[in-house]
Amino acid sequence: MNYKSLFLLAVLFFLNGGFGSAQNWTAQRITDVENQNLANTWIDFVKEFEVEELPIEAVASIACDSKYWMWINGKLVVFEGQLKRGPNPKDTYYDQVELAPFLQKGKNKIAILVWYFGKEGFSHKSSGQAGLVFQCKALDIISDQSWKSRLDRGFENTAAPHPNYRLPESNVRFNAQLGNFNWVNPNEELVGFNPAKVVGSAESAPWNQLVKRPVPQWKDYGLKRYPEISSLPFESKGDTLVCLLPYNAQVTPYFKISAEAGKLIDIRTDHYRGGGPENVRAEYITTNGVQEYESLGWMNGHEVRYYFPEGITVLDVKFRETGFQSGFTGSFSCSDPFFNRLWEKAVRTLYVTMRDTYMDCPDRERAQWWGDVVNESGEAFYALSPEAASLTRKGMLELVWWQKENGVLFSPVPAGNWDRELPGQMLASIGYFGFWNYYQNTGDQETIEQVYDGVKRYLDIWEIADNGILKVREGDWYWGDWGTNVDRQTLFNTWYYLALKGFRNMSELLGKFEEVTQTEQKMQQFKTAFNRVIWNGQEYRFPGYEEETDDRAQALAVVAGLVDPDKFARIYELLQSQKYASPYMEKYVIEALFQMGYAEYGLERLKERFSLMVNDPKSSTLYEGWGTGVDGFGGGSANHAWSGGGLTIMAQYVCGVFPVEPAWKTIQIKPQLGNLQFAQTANETIAGEVKVRVAQINGEFRLEAGIPGGSTGIICIPDSCQSVALNNKTIWKRKPRANSYAHFVKRENGYLYFEVQNGAWHFVGK
Structure with missing residues (x-):
């Protein structure tokens, strides 16, 4: 079966669920009888049952708030299941998992550990209620009072500092004096378990409708030893063991030790303060004797740093990498090693910013900012296998299904503590480089049909002034790009034109020919007005903008198609002197140079601008700003999705590959x-x-x-x-x-x- 067939099957798989119920739910939502709705609560669930004849298929539908791990007969089946809430502000995702390979005749045991975040962030909408829904028709099993549950008292809260407000995850601390993982094993006595508490039907409030997971389960690379750790075992002298990872990755750290009870082990990565504020870390309190532990909350970085108190014998240390289920099928090489390194780092940056959603960075916020997504999704079509498109599709549907009643779009979504519109990013998302580029690469008309009305509603918010360009509108966050000399209104006008271009194409695709005609007329009139009002004879500059000439504004006007060739030489001259764009917008500057025919300078500028991060021997990823820390933007994270646009340039322009x-x-x-x-x-x-x-x-x-x-x-x-x-x-x-x-x-x-x-x-x- 070819990739097109596989992709269309995946689309149909999702569409069968749509953004609503995909099956007849008979399961009940269960939780523990004790106070289970505090932030950072962990709950153990167990179901024991008999199997007379092994089924060929036994698909289970599973939902929780917020994450779960599942074992069957002691064997790990799902490592971190469940997507963060939600597909829209009300509803909840659910997984489907094939259980048949893990079953045995006779007695069987399902063990599920649920982690309830219990707080919100830029990537998760909390339901306010911890719990589990489980349904498997082939086994005639549903979640109900016959399940056993308990609060897992091994998991505790750390002392401050806690992760910053953008993250719904808490630090993970496990006290081995109070808990263990033996309960997942077959025939283990269930100590402290009680009949589960039923709190409602599967789709009752506050979880509401359950929406089929539209992306695959994570790829689990398994536990691996760190490449440079060889002096094991050893007795700690109270130092920090620094373990180098092969590259920046999403990992869960593991160790095996011999220790006395009551010692506190701290685990964090070199990216614990990535992007400025505190991110996630882990702690472990020892019991007596030989013990092993894997901290289940993922973190990222180039190093994992274990603080082992004095007297602990370290027997082994490992890490488990998990990530989005797509292959690294893309490749690029050329005669200049710099651009080969740029490609490699862009791919790694892309992959470490993919999980529940596309994200801007995997440390500070893990949030689906759509300016980043536009760049990421474009890169994925050249670097990753077609399965990656499912994450773009998920993001498109979420963006529209979180749309406000007044038509405003905002990101990041899903979100519990954010609802502010960034106009430029929203116009970019629905436009030619966003939604339409997804269709161009996939041919997925069904998704365009689902988002079309939302795109139209958002475009209708924007009004044309008497001079023929947009009425000034700032949105909730008046932002055009990081850095200085940002001509925001010129950028908004160019993004608007690109949004019209995408909408015109969508309208034609869906046979809405009246919209096609109206949009084409609007585009023609707008282009004329744009060049009359904003072009001053030497550059594009919005009336009243008094700062230095904005290179981004010139470049984006070119790639939008608002600039005729007679202006190319002047804009080329400007782009040789004006260099204010962030790594996010620099992609469009380089793209404009290639579109105008200045490929040699495009490569020269790309190398000049990205040299610091590409040549950094300590980082496998690309920065948020042109430097890190105080030299960067917004905290200066060392791995930011929006910086990988050079990857698209290499494939689409240098090699010239594009689906027309x-x-x-x-x-x-x-x-x-x-x-x-x-x-x-x-x-x-x-x-x-x-x-x-x-x-x-x-x-x-x-x-x-x-x-x-x-x-x-x-x-x-x-x-x-x-x-x-x-x-x-x-x-x-x-x-x-x-x-x-x-x-x-x-x-x-x-x-x-x-x-x-x-x-x-x-x-x-x-």
Whole structure:
């Protein structure tokens, strides 16, 4: 089965649930009889049952607030199940898990540990009620009073400092004198358990409707030893053991020790203060003897730091990496090692900012800011396998389903303590680089249908002034970008035009031709007014803006399509001197340079701007700002999703790979090597693998392309070539020659366009 079939099946899987109930729930919501709704509460649930005949399939539907771990007959089945709430402000996600491989004839035991956050943040909406819903039709098991439960007294709260207010997670502290994990094992006596307390039906308030999880369970890489830890065992002298990770990752730390009771072990990473304020850490209080423990709340960083008190014998230390279930199928390399490192760090930055949602950073806030998501989702189509698109789709639906009654969109969502609109980011999200780019790469029309009305409602908020551009509107947070010299109103106007462009395409896709006509007219009028009001003859500058010329505003006007070629030379001149964009907006600056034909300077500026972070030997990820800490923005985290836009530039512009027809049905390859000798990229798209290698050496231009089955390729060769050969047969010599393999399409803007079908092709231009 190809990737397109797999993706469409995943879409249908989600659509069967929609944003509502996907099945007939008979299960009840259960919790413990004691006070279970305090923040950072952990509850143990157990169900023992008999199986006479082993089923071929036994799919369980499971929901909780907020996370769970599940064992069957002592074997770990789910490591950190459940998505953070919620798909909308009221409802709750649920998982589906196949249990059949873990069952045995006779007596069976399901053990589920639930972690109730009990507080809100920028990525989670608390229901206010801890609990569990479980339903498996094949086993005739539902959550009810027949389950056993107890508060897990091994889990405690740490002393201050606690994680900052953006995070719903608490620090995780486990007291091995008060608890253990033996209860998950078969035949273990259930001490302290009582019949579970029923608090309502599965879909009663405050959990409301249960929505099928739209993304896969996490990829579990298993427990691994740290690469450079070899001197084990050893007796601690009260020092901190620093364990290097192979790269910045989402990890849960593990240790095995021999100790006396009552000693406090502290675990944190080098990113504990990543982005400024405190993030998550862990503690463990020892019992007597040999013991092992894995702290279940994930943290991230390049180092895990264990403080072992004096006298503890450290027998082993390991880590478990978990992350989004997608493959690293994309690749890139070129003749300049700098850009190879940029790609590698961008991929790592992307992956460490993917989990329940796309996030800006995995330490300070773990929040789905949509300016970041636009960049992330674009990168994923070139770097990761098609499964990554499900996280983009989830984010799109959440954004629209959290829309306010007055039509305002805001992010991050899901959120419990945030509801402020950033106008520029919202326009970016629904526009050409956001929602429409998702469709262009996936061909998922169903999702466009689901978000369309929400997009229209948001666009209707924006009004046109008498001068033909937007009426000044600041939103809740008047923000255009980090840094200085931000011409916000010019940026808002360009983002608005890109939103119209995306909406026009969506309208055409859905057959809403009256909207298409109206939007095209609006765009034409708006472009004229934009250049009349904001272009002052030398630059784009909003009336009343008095700071330095904003490079972002010039660049975004170019990529939006608001700038005619007669202004390119002047904007190129400005982009050589004005350098105020953050790493987030720098992607659009470089993109504008490539679109205007200044590839060589585009690469030069990309290298100049990102050199500090790309050349940093201590970091495998890209920064939030141009430096870290006080030299960065907003606290200066060392791993920020929005900084990876160079990855998209490498694949989409340097190698020139772009789907010009949705779902990669038609693939354009229009490389711009600048001063590189060669560049190559490949990835598994929804249509199959696309491969490109381009070289310019000794006056020859060579392009090798692999076009997947069912797709068509549009190959663009510089028209400076006097002759072009395809698979050693001349197809162009000052004019096209008849050829049964390649069809000459056109000569335009410095390129010769040839159409080929699927297969492997080798072009040589001289």
